[in-house]
Amino acid sequence: MHKAFRIAGDIGIEKNGKPFLDKKRVELLRAIHSTGSILSASKKMNISYQLAWTCIKEINSISPLPVVIRQRGGVNGGGASITNYGLTLIRNFLMIESKHRDCIADLENDMKSCFF
Numbered sequence: 001m002h003k004a005f006r007i008a009g010d011i012g013i014e015k016n017g018k019p020f021l022d023k024k025r026v027e028l029l030r031a032i033h034s035t036g037s038i039l040s041a042s043k044k045m046n047i048s049y050q051l052a053w054t055c056i057k058e059i060n061s062i063s064p065l066p067v068v069i070r071q072r073g074g075v076n077g078g079g080a081s082i083t084n085y086g087l088t089l090i091r092n093f094l095m096i097e098s099k100h101r102d103c104i105a106d107l108e109n110d111m112k113s114c115f116f
Helices: 023-035 038-045 049-062 084-111
Strands: 012-015 018-022 068-071 079-082
Touching (some): 018 023, 018 049, 023 038, 023 049, 023 079, 038 049, 049 068, 079 084
């Protein structure tokens, strides 16, 4: 039995040709929010700390307001937190992603008569 055709596509938000937010970056932000740490978030996502930190620096440099605030280690240890603006970005991205999925589903319904 042949599988049906499907439309594939992911949402990516760019500014001046530079990647800002996509599914993986939002997943990283959510992991930082839940763990309170870039290192813990990178381990949770199975990516290197260096890659996670590079993504955070890129997001913060493109954003008009800080998204992630890092606290250096010390007696109580370091950590990271997502700003209120960052939490708003996450919510808005997830809303856009949901609308995108709905649009894809509608297009796939329209496409059924075109492809067998």
